[in-house]
Amino acid sequence: MKKEIFLIGFLFFMGCATQKDLARIEQHLVYLNGKIEDLEKNQQKIENIISSQQADLLVQVGPLQDKIKELMGQREETVYELQQLSRRIEETNKEIERSEKRLAELEAKLEKTIKMMEEKSIPSSKTQKEEWLYKKGLNLFRQKEYEKARETLNQFLKLYPLSPLAGNAQFWLGEAYFAQKKYEEAILAYQRVIKNYPKNIKVPAALFKQGKAFAMLGDNETAQILWKQVIKKYPKTKEANLAQQALKKIKK
Structure with a gap:
């Protein structure tokens, strides 16, 4: 298209210019045509480069787009x-x-x-109530519910101080204190068994455990005195044998 324009211009000038001018114009046209061809070649090269770069870019972008799609899928x-x-x-x-x-x-x-x-x-008669409350306290002690056992046994002693089971209840009260390592309270509880219920079957055990409580407090001298009393007063009891064994251990 550009060549045609220059050719038209050239024919126009032929009618007006001299031979010398025409030669110069023709020479100039040749030069311009060469420049145009160079420009067209450069343009083609640039277009080729752009096409190549676009192709490379597409090659690079393709996997990237696939990766983006994959990530989007994973995200969803x-x-x-x-x-x-x-x-x-x-x-x-x-x-x-x-x-x-x-x-x-x-x-x-x-x-x-x-x-x-x-x-x-809960039983209805007085005797049944006594036995029920006593057994409740004893069962709590055996279940190692020492606080509840003491509360129940104290309640029993308050309600039935003259009961045949009162001495036993007092002894188990001392046992609950002893199990809780409250040795001073245990000593006092055992003493009430010995003093208030002297004919009770638990007296030898109370005297022996009283000695053990003193031993736990570090008073071995008092403990030995009490154990000797057990052996002297109740020689045929199980507690007398236990007292003899305890004395042997202290003397070693």
């Missing part, structure tokens, strides 16, 4: 999994709340049932 999958997990957690929390509510209801029913059973199990 992760979001979905998180949503599912969130739903499961919410459902689990609701189930826990329902379970806790049911458990609280069951505990309330159980507590009510136990209370009713305890009320039914």
Whole structure:
């Protein structure tokens, strides 16, 4: 197209210019045509370079786009999994709340049932009540519920101080103190057995355990005196044998 324009211009000038001018114009046209060809070649080279770079870029961008698609897919999958997990957690929390509510209801029913059973199990006669309360304190002691055992036994002694079981209750009260390592309180409790219930079957045991309590406090001298009294006063008892063994250990 550009060559045609120059050719038209050239024909126009032929009618107006001299031979010398025409030669110079023709020479100039040749030069311009050469420049145009060079420009066209350079343009083609540039276009080729651009095409090559575009092709390379497409080669590089292709895997990148695939990777982006893959990551987007993973992200969507992760979001979905998180949503599912969130739903499961919410459902689990609701189930826990329902379970806790049911458990609280069951505990309330159980507590009510136990209370009713305890009320039914309380005996009606005075003698039965004495035995029931004494056995309750003794069972609490055997279950190592020492605080509750002491409360129950003290209640028994307060209600039934003249009961045939009072001496035994006093002894187990001392045992509860001893088990809790409250040795001074245990000594006093054992002393009440010895003083207030001198004919009770638990007196030898109270005297022996009183000696053990003094030994636990580091007073071996008093402990030995008490154990010797056990051997002297109650020689045929099990506690007399225990006292002899205890004395041998101290003397070693």
